[in-house]
Amino acid sequence: MATKKVYGIFEDDDVVLEAVKTLRAKKYNVVDVISPFPIHGMDPALGLKRTRLSICTFLYGITGTSLAFLMMYYMNIFDWPMDIGGKPSFAFYKNMPAFIPVTFEFTVLCAAHGMAITFFLRSKILPGVEPHVIDDRMADDRFVMTIEAATGAEAEDAKAAMTAMGALYTKD
Amino acid sequence: MNYVLSNRARMISFILIGIGLISIAASFMTHSHQAWSNLLHNTFYFMVIALCGTFFLALQYAAEAGWSVSVKRIPEAMGAFLPYAAVLMLIVFFGNLIAGNNGGHYLYHWLHHDLYDPASPEYDKIIDGKSAYLNLPFFVTRMLVYFAVWIGFTLTLRKLSLREDKEGGQAFYKKAKRISAAFLVLFAITSSTSAWDFVMSIDTHWYSTLFGWYTFAGLFISGLSVIGITTAYLVKKGLMPWVTEHHLHDIGKFMFAFSVFWTYLWFAQFMLIWYANIPEEVTYFMLRFDHYRVLFWTNFFINFITPFIVLMTRDAKRKTNTLLIVGVILIIGHWIDTFLMITPGVVGEHWHIGWMEIGTALGFAGLFMFVMLNALAKAPLLRENHPMLQESLHHSI
Numbered sequence: 001m002a003t004k005k006v007y008g009i010f011e012d013d014d015v016v017l018e019a020v021k022t023l024r025a026k027k028y029n030v031v032d033v034i035s036p037f038p039i040h041g042m043d044p045a046l047g048l049k050r051t052r053l054s055i056c057t058f059l060y061g062i063t064g065t066s067l068a069f070l071m072m073y074y075m076n077i078f079d080w081p082m083d084i085g086g087k088p089s090f091a092f093y094k095n096m097p098a099f100i101p102v103t104f105e106f107t108v109l110c111a112a113h114g115m116a117i118t119f120f121l122r123s124k125i126l127p128g129v130e131p132h133v134i135d136d137r138m139a140d141d142r143f144v145m146t147i148e149a150a151t152g153a154e155a156e157d158a159k160a161a162m163t164a165m166g167a168l169y170t171k172d
Numbered sequence: 173m174n175y176v177l178s179n180r181a182r183m184i185s186f187i188l189i190g191i192g193l194i195s196i197a198a199s200f201m202t203h204s205h206q207a208w209s210n211l212l213h214n215t216f217y218f219m220v221i222a223l224c225g226t227f228f229l230a231l232q233y234a235a236e237a238g239w240s241v242s243v244k245r246i247p248e249a250m251g252a253f254l255p256y257a258a259v260l261m262l263i264v265f266f267g268n269l270i271a272g273n274n275g276g277h278y279l280y281h282w283l284h285h286d287l288y289d290p291a292s293p294e295y296d297k298i299i300d301g302k303s304a305y306l307n308l309p310f311f312v313t314r315m316l317v318y319f320a321v322w323i324g325f326t327l328t329l330r331k332l333s334l335r336e337d338k339e340g341g342q343a344f345y346k347k348a349k350r351i352s353a354a355f356l357v358l359f360a361i362t363s364s365t366s367a368w369d370f371v372m373s374i375d376t377h378w379y380s381t382l383f384g385w386y387t388f389a390g391l392f393i394s395g396l397s398v399i400g401i402t403t404a405y406l407v408k409k410g411l412m413p414w415v416t417e418h419h420l421h422d423i424g425k426f427m428f429a430f431s432v433f434w435t436y437l438w439f440a441q442f443m444l445i446w447y448a449n450i451p452e453e454v455t456y457f458m459l460r461f462d463h464y465r466v467l468f469w470t471n472f473f474i475n476f477i478t479p480f481i482v483l484m485t486r487d488a489k490r491k492t493n494t495l496l497i498v499g500v501i502l503i504i505g506h507w508i509d510t511f512l513m514i515t516p517g518v519v520g521e522h523w524h525i526g527w528m529e530i531g532t533a534l535g536f537a538g539l540f541m542f543v544m545l546n547a548l549a550k551a552p553l554l555r556e557n558h559p560m561l562q563e564s565l566h567h568s569i
Contacts, residue, residue, distance in 0.1 A: 041568065085447040085448065097443045097446050
């Protein structure tokens with residue numbers, strides 16, 4: 001079933017928050033609000049689930065830790081045993097303190113890059129992708145509410161409802 | 173809303189203090205050398221927890237933080253223990269000085285006169301080189317300066333907060349902010365030097381440049397844990413209905429972040445010494461690793477792994493129960509950390525932890541609890557006239 005997205009452009013954060021609460025109570029399918037700054041209480045008002053990005057970050061971090069350990073085990077213990085700090089122990093667990101700084105940095109590197117790249121992919125912000133600009137000022141001082149409607153008639157109804165709630169103008 | 177010190181809380185405090193007195197007496201009869209180190213350890217530990225209350229308060233003022241207004245009475249009450257801790261510290265230091273004249277000083281090796289006499293067989297060139305800093309008159313002066321500064325600022329901040337309750341207005345807040353900024357500068361210096369004086373000078377030959385930060389980082393977690401536990405306790409009792417999960421989240425974040433910071437400093441200190449392998453530096457860790465191995469690893473796992481795993485998720489930080497459990501674990505963990513800083517330097521390989529050590533700690537905890545809860549009962553739990561009160565009541569993250 002093809003759904004239709006309609007947008008309402010608002011000029012005030014309190015108005016848009018109130019509109020979200022009212023329209024959701026009237027069973028309109030409000031899917032998103034684009035805002036230049038975080039609005040307190042907007043997440044619960046929209047009924048958004050908590051982001052799973054932090055779980056991804058954790059997994060990327062663990063991957064980084066494992067890769068760093070593997071790399072240093074191969075380089076400094078297996079392939080070319082190193083005498084670290086005058087302690088010729090040649091065992092991974094005994095030389096571990098020397099490996100921790102590198103492991104930490106590599107964990108942070110993988111977690112941070114993985115998180116940022118995942119975010120860009122999920123948000124469809126990639127080089128060469130035409131950005132979807134609904135209003136020229138939507139990242140400046142305006143707020144955009146998105147409603148998903150099943151039919152054309154419902155879309156027109158949603159646009160009228162947004163105008164009634166104080167939208168500056170609406171568009172498809 | 174007011175907290176009233178219940179008879180039950182008073183009873184528990186007195187029982188704990190009783191256990192502490194019996195333990196101290198028993199430990200002096202059975203192993204008096206470690207008894208001195210137990211006294212110094214617990215006095216120092218609870219003194220710095222009280223000091224961290226004032227530090228936390230000053231930090232909130234200086235940063236103009238709004239969220240913490242709803243819990244500011246708790247760090248204020250913690251600072252009330254400082255005068256008692258100062259008296260205890262003076263008793264421990266001078267008691268040790270007097271008792272030590274018979275058969276050598278128990279706590280501070282550098283107090284021996286022979287070390288500074290080139291004619292004596294005991295002459296120690298390294299310690300003699302440090303005598304410009306480590307000598308009795310200067311040490312006592314420094315100790316008195318610390319207590320004067322800490323107690324003075326604590327009492328001033330408390331007085332301003334109580335007057336604000338009665339008179340209102342922004343003047344008290346602005347004054348408290350200026351005073352806090354001055355305190356933070358003095359705290360930065362005195363927290364380092366007091367850690368050198370009270371703790372690092374026990375291992376007189378050894379030194380570590382980041383010892384002051386390490387001590388401060390560890391003990392700030394204990395202070396934050398006390399704030400977290402008290403908040404959780406009062407919320408559970410229904411005395412702080414204005415404290416929401418958002419405030420708990422912020423306290424939880426503080427505990428989590430400083431646990432990681434402590435681990436970073438612990439590891440930075442350990443790794444540089446381990447890597448360089450210079451004999452006069454590694455002896456410090458050799459003693460602790462060879463003879464205190466269980467505690468050495470317990471210290472690391474309790475204070476790093478527990479808060480790291482448990483407090484990592486957002487939901488865990490927002491619950492009173494997790495803050496209570498993790499807070500208690502961290503207080504015990506950093507008590508062990510302080511034990512490892514002080515006891516090995518005093519008694520070397522001949523140590524033990526039995527009911528007397530735990531009893532001494534419980535006695536100090538009882539006294540701390542009694543003094544703090546008494547101070548908490550003296551003023552309303554909410555600072556009604558604080559200029560940032562509304563921001564804190566509507567805090568949302």
